[in-house]
Amino acid sequence: MATIPEPANATVQAVYRLHEQRDAQAGHRAHLGASLIGHPCTRYLWLTWRWAHKEAFDGRMLRLFEAGRQFEARIVAELRAIGVQVSEVDANGRQWRVNDHGGHFGGSLDGAALGLPEAPATWHVLEFKTHNAKSFADLKAKGVQAAKPMHWAQMQTYMGLTGMDRAMYIAENKDTSELYSERVAFDPVEFERLRARALQIIESPEPPPRISNDPAWWQCKTCAMHPICHGEQAPLVNCRTCAHSTPVMDGAGGWRCERHNTAIDTGRQHSGCAGHRYIPLLLERIAEKVDAWDEPGGNAAVRYRMADGAEFVNGAPPHFSSVEIRAAKHKAMLADPQVQRIKADFPDARMVA
Structure with a gap:
């Protein structure tokens, strides 16, 4: 009797994907x-x-x-x-x-x-x-x-x-x-x-101390936050990781954007906006904040210095958006002079990996 060729466990994998899709849609x-x-x-x-x-x-x-x-x-x-x-x-x-x-x-x-x-x-x-x-x-x-x-x-x-x-x-x-x-x-x-x-x-507007500064500490090495806490992975980009957002003690779990002087509902918190600027200590494994200022148009800019002295800015073009900082697999690229020249010459250019 001939066997019908088919993907291995296709039905099982479809069920698994169903649960994964539901979980992704649930948000934080x-x-x-x-x-x-x-x-x-x-x-x-x-x-x-x-x-x-x-x-x-x-x-x-x-x-x-x-x-x-x-x-x-x-x-x-x-x-x-x-x-x-x-x-x-x-x-x-x-x-x-x-x-x-x-x-x-x-x-x-x-x-x-x-x-x-x-x-x-x-x-x-x-x-x-x-x-x-x-x-x-x-x-x-x-x-x-x-x-x-x-x-x-x-x-x-x-x-x-x-x-x-x-x-x-x-x-x-x-x-x-x-x-x-x-x-x-x-x-x-x-x-x-x-x-x-x-x-x-x-x-607390900033992250508290780690349970251990040793990346190999037994409670740290298997933690889901390890790449952010001990590595160079930048956090997700949303209103909660933005320096402009503040929880409001209003009884309803509200949040407020101090930059735009407005309340932020949960849906908008997930999506964030182009004005997102990382809470500086969230990038401490990548670089140290050395300066911050407001640019024309009301955009905030934050300058960071890496361990080798090279610098980059989290800000509006020609600087790097928070999305670009998270996307960069090799964070040294953020401070690379050639990459920064390309950003300056082509304002619409975006770092995608």
Whole structure:
């Protein structure tokens, strides 16, 4: 019998691409998430909050994340079946969501529960997670605070912002479907520390210190921010990485462009504008800021000096736009005299790689 020639796993690859396209369209999270606030590196949190990079996951991993969300629906149904009252919405009929610091910090609860067998009269924040076998065994051996400190910090934030003083953490071993549950008590001191950390990140106009200045440090070398934090990759170009933008503590998570004296909605924050000028410390691995000025027409310009003394300017033509700085694979080209002469002679010329 003849075999029909066809691309290997074409259907599977199409499914993966579907998830990748959906993820790309989702853009960046607008707020600093409670699910991240327990991360060990404050600089990582700031770079994430400022949209310096968006980690791209392949379709298989995105499906795995989706499986975790499907577990949430399953465990809610099971809790209700054993007589637990599970609330997935707040008193206003909206998904349980909490926010703080002008709407810039917060997250969404998996739900709230009353009637859990361990403490039937106490409301609990619900947090559901899935684990592989190794992670699940570690969780059972150490407990959530030691094994998964980011999950513990997430629950502390949710308890503090809802007024509940207990949380129920329910985990599933993805390999065996075994469940693990743990009640977590509210720690008001830790909650205030996490709130203060979030506010520090939100209010800081520049990136905080790294967790380590060693690129090979174990917490750095596998970090998604490594090329920006320890390498010469320039961050994404959007309003959050622009020196002109400022978060507004208006309760709605707003942002403002100080250059144009206008509010910036989330859509415009993603796209940015031609007036984008990098927050100088975001380029510190490439060059040092030595000067800044306003040019005719209201355009800002920032001069940078590289380690060898050569200079380039982040500004309007004939200088280099932020898009060009990010695109340049070899950053030394930005200060190359011949490249700069071409830019001066042909104002519409653009560096594309």
